Amino acid sequence: MTWLRLALANLTLSPLTTLVNVLLMALGTASIVLLLLASTQLRETMSRDAKGIDLVLGAQGSPVQLILSAVYHADIPPGNIPLSETEQWAEDPRIGLAVPMSLGDSYLGFRIVGTTHDYVDLYGGEVIAGQLWGESMQAVVGANVAQAANLSLGSTFAGAHGLVDGGHEHDDQTYRVVGILEPTGNVLDRLVLTSLESVWELHDESGHDHAHEDDHAHEDEHDDHAHEEDEHGHEDEHESHAHEEDEHAHEDEHEGHAHEEDEHAHEDEHEDHAHEADEHAQEDEHEDHAHEADEHAHEDEHEGHPHEADEHAHEDEHDDHADEEGEHAHEGEHDGHAHEEEDHGTHDANTEITAMLLSYNTPLAAMTLPREVNAGGVLQAAAPAMEISRLLQLVGVGISALGAFAWVLVATAALSIFAALYGSLRSRRGELAMLRCLGATRAELLTYLIVEGLLMTFAGVILGVLVGHLAMELLGIWVADTRGMTLTGLIWIADEFLLVAGLFLVGVLSAIVPAIQAYNTDVATTLLEA
Amino acid sequence: MSEELVLNVSDLKFTYGDKQIVDISEFALKSGQSMAVIGPSGCGKTTFLHLLAGLLSPGAGTIQILGQELSQLSLSALDRFRGQNMGMVFQRLFLMPALTVRQNIELAQKMARVDVDVQAVDRLLTELGIQDLSDRKPKMLSQGQAQRVAIARALVHRPALVLADEPTSALDNDRAEDALSLLKHSAETAGASLVVVTHDERVRGKLDSEFEMEAIV
Numbered sequence: 001m002t003w004l005r006l007a008l009a010n011l012t013l014s015p016l017t018t019l020v021n022v023l024l025m026a027l028g029t030a031s032i033v034l035l036l037l038a039s040t041q042l043r044e045t046m047s048r049d050a051k052g053i054d055l056v057l058g059a060q061g062s063p064v065q066l067i068l069s070a071v072y073h074a075d076i077p078p079g080n081i082p083l084s085e086t087e088q089w090a091e092d093p094r095i096g097l098a099v100p101m102s103l104g105d106s107y108l109g110f111r112i113v114g115t116t117h118d119y120v121d122l123y124g125g126e127v128i129a130g131q132l133w134g135e136s137m138q139a140v141v142g143a144n145v146a147q148a149a150n151l152s153l154g155s156t157f158a159g160a161h162g163l164v165d166g167g168h169e170h171d172d173q174t175y176r177v178v179g180i181l182e183p184t185g186n187v188l189d190r191l192v193l194t195s196l197e198s199v200w201e202l203h204d205e206s207g208h209d210h211a212h213e214d215d216h217a218h219e220d221e222h223d224d225h226a227h228e229e230d231e232h233g234h235e236d237e238h239e240s241h242a243h244e245e246d247e248h249a250h251e252d253e254h255e256g257h258a259h260e261e262d263e264h265a266h267e268d269e270h271e272d273h274a275h276e277a278d279e280h281a282q283e284d285e286h287e288d289h290a291h292e293a294d295e296h297a298h299e300d301e302h303e304g305h306p307h308e309a310d311e312h313a314h315e316d317e318h319d320d321h322a323d324e325e326g327e328h329a330h331e332g333e334h335d336g337h338a339h340e341e342e343d344h345g346t347h348d349a350n351t352e353i354t355a356m357l358l359s360y361n362t363p364l365a366a367m368t369l370p371r372e373v374n375a376g377g378v379l380q381a382a383a384p385a386m387e388i389s390r391l392l393q394l395v396g397v398g399i400s401a402l403g404a405f406a407w408v409l410v411a412t413a414a415l416s417i418f419a420a421l422y423g424s425l426r427s428r429r430g431e432l433a434m435l436r437c438l439g440a441t442r443a444e445l446l447t448y449l450i451v452e453g454l455l456m457t458f459a460g461v462i463l464g465v466l467v468g469h470l471a472m473e474l475l476g477i478w479v480a481d482t483r484g485m486t487l488t489g490l491i492w493i494a495d496e497f498l499l500v501a502g503l504f505l506v507g508v509l510s511a512i513v514p515a516i517q518a519y520n521t522d523v524a525t526t527l528l529e530a
Numbered sequence: 531m532s533e534e535l536v537l538n539v540s541d542l543k544f545t546y547g548d549k550q551i552v553d554i555s556e557f558a559l560k561s562g563q564s565m566a567v568i569g570p571s572g573c574g575k576t577t578f579l580h581l582l583a584g585l586l587s588p589g590a591g592t593i594q595i596l597g598q599e600l601s602q603l604s605l606s607a608l609d610r611f612r613g614q615n616m617g618m619v620f621q622r623l624f625l626m627p628a629l630t631v632r633q634n635i636e637l638a639q640k641m642a643r644v645d646v647d648v649q650a651v652d653r654l655l656t657e658l659g660i661q662d663l664s665d666r667k668p669k670m671l672s673q674g675q676a677q678r679v680a681i682a683r684a685l686v687h688r689p690a691l692v693l694a695d696e697p698t699s700a701l702d703n704d705r706a707e708d709a710l711s712l713l714k715h716s717a718e719t720a721g722a723s724l725v726v727v728t729h730d731e732r733v734r735g736k737l738d739s740e741f742e743m744e745a746i747v
Contacts, residue, residue, distance in 0.1 A: 002637075002640045006626070006628070006637075009628035010628045430624045434626075435641065437583065437612065439642050441609045441610070442606070523585045524586045527585070527695075528576060530620075
């Protein structure tokens with residue numbers, strides 16, 4: 001205790017030096033703690049949200065994007081897939097659970113997921129009030145959604161196009177809250193769940209309006225095709241039946257489709273554009289594959305049935321966009337015949353979903369199933385564990401770089417403490433010699449200097465840990481506001497204790513050389529020189 | 531050996547390199563006595579004092595304090611023995627700048643591994659006339675006030691032997707006489723023996739006995 005008090009008193013002699021050393025150590029510690037808390041919670045959240053999901057089927061594209069969109073709801077989906085294409089995999093004996101899901105709308109930034117009740121079971125959700133959805137346009141909301149959007153049983157709300165806040169609202173059809181889920185700590189908390197049928201019906205109903213808005217968006221954004229599309233737009237508006245214009249319309253589809261899709265993708269990345277563009281982008285999410293089918297259908301028409309194609313084009317002018325795509329797809333499948341029957345196309349053949357979450361029955365499925373799915377050429381299979389591991393490796397480079405920088409700050413603090421102690425030794429040699437005369441042993445002088453170094457380290461580390469947690473909590477509030485993952489500074493993780501122990505070791509190391517100097521103080525010589 | 535003998539030195543030799551610095555055949559001091567060790571600069575007075583304090587190890591001979599042969603103690607045991615049985619005052623005082631006057635005095639008790647005796651501290655502060663300065667830091671003291679604090683620190687844990695190195699060298703005549711009489715009186719009051727090594731001729735006749743040292747050629 002004597003040495004602690006003496007060391008503490010001694011630190012007050014040079015308050016500025018002590019303060020700088022403490023702040024340097026605090027800065028380094030806070031940086032490391034912040035990184036530790038963030039990366040740990042990121043890993044835990046990712047692991048929790050992907051628990052029970054072995055494979056995700058979705059549209060071809062980036063596998064990471066598919067996982068981020070379908071599992072973590074942190075990105076837009078790469079596209080939609082025909083429900084029919086997923087059925088063979090859902091019924092595969094190697095699959096234990098298959099949960100389809102359809103995205104496209106959101107409410108106040110919370111995503112609306114059309115799915116089955118299995119989705120709730122997959123994430124361990126429990127209904128705390130009400131019940132799961134039974135009919136179309138019934139919704140069950142996660143705990144965070146209920147709280148943030150102030151929703152209770154019986155509340156109604158209109159979903160908005162797009163996966164972020166600010167899209168065009170489906171004012172004509174509203175969801176009714178029939179159930180609220182208890183907090184799960186996973187992605188379920190921030191989702192609005194409904195039936196697949198709700199999502200399909202809502203988009204069928206709103207298809208006409210959006211088809212028009214879609215056209216306008218094309219006119220605005222595709223300057224290089226403005227003329228062609230303008231003509232196409234006039235066809236729709238004035239119900240012209242000119243054969244040439246029909247051909248133009250088809251040329252448009254054939255020649256500009258790839259370009260259109262590129263631009264659609266670009267729009268997907270910037271969903272905060274004007275309403276029309278946003279809506280258009282959201283429709284594209286659902287309709288990418290429909291476009292492909294559409295294209296194939298038209299190819300069929302051009303090859304063998306040009307008149308049918310013309311007729312079809314005229315029908316386009318009267319029907320909504322969704323119907324249009326349905327018809328084209330059917331034409332492709334049936335060699336371009338039976339128009340009238342396809343006007344009422346069924347979900348079975350053309351219905352799309354965004355993704356299907358799969359759980360294996362057997363671990364052996366991991367070896368074969370993804371390859372088989374990908375070989376089909378229509379769907380993409382992505383394993384969350386693998387993709388997230390890949391993503392974390394990429395993110396890990398940044399985290400490691402930041403961590404290295406934080407440790408540089410700690411090393412700077414350690415050097416500063418060393419310099420302060422070592423520099424003070426010269427002026428304190430007489431004091432140390434006097435302590436030996438008063439009865440202090442050499443080991444006690446060693447302890448004295450180490451305690452002094454440790455006190456600065458301790459103050460810096462404690463301050464740093466507190467600042468790190470405070471910063472994490474503030475970051476968590478900010479992240480929560482942006483509807484991302486849940487982060488908090490109000491937790492302690494085991495690695496922090498290791499960190500604190502490690503930093504104390506750094507403190508000891510920074511003081512050890514001055515302490516050894518003090519230990520070796522030649523009292524008689526020092527007193528003579530003094 | 532008499533039980534009253536606090537300090538007993540025999541055949542003490544110390545060399546530094548090839549040069550012999552100290553060569554003392556007999557030196558003894560009884561309990562409560564004071565002795566001045568006087569000699570010119572460079573005659574080895576301070577080295578002799580350091581040998582008595584156990585800060586240096588002699589090349590030959592023995593030093594017994596309270597019957598304890600210093601060379602038989604380990605380094606850490608010697609440190610503790612010094613802290614418990616000796617008090618030291620130097621020309622430079624080496625007060626701890628971060629501590630108050632009271633804390634500086636109490637530090638000697640703590641280093642001697644005895645309980646802090648607040649009454650003993652108060653008594654010394656009063657005897658030395660520095661009771662009003664107890665909360666001041668050393669930098670706020672005059673040289674005379676600081677020297678009194680150093681004397682109090684050397685005596686507060688009731689050592690058997692007080693060793694003083696040139697306590698008056700930097701002081702004018704009046705202050706030198708005051709310092710010496712204060713040191714002698716305080717040591718007597720505390721029941722401690724006192725050895726003062728100095729080249730200051732003003733010390734002559736002020737202590738119970740004197741020991742002359744001459745430079746070894």
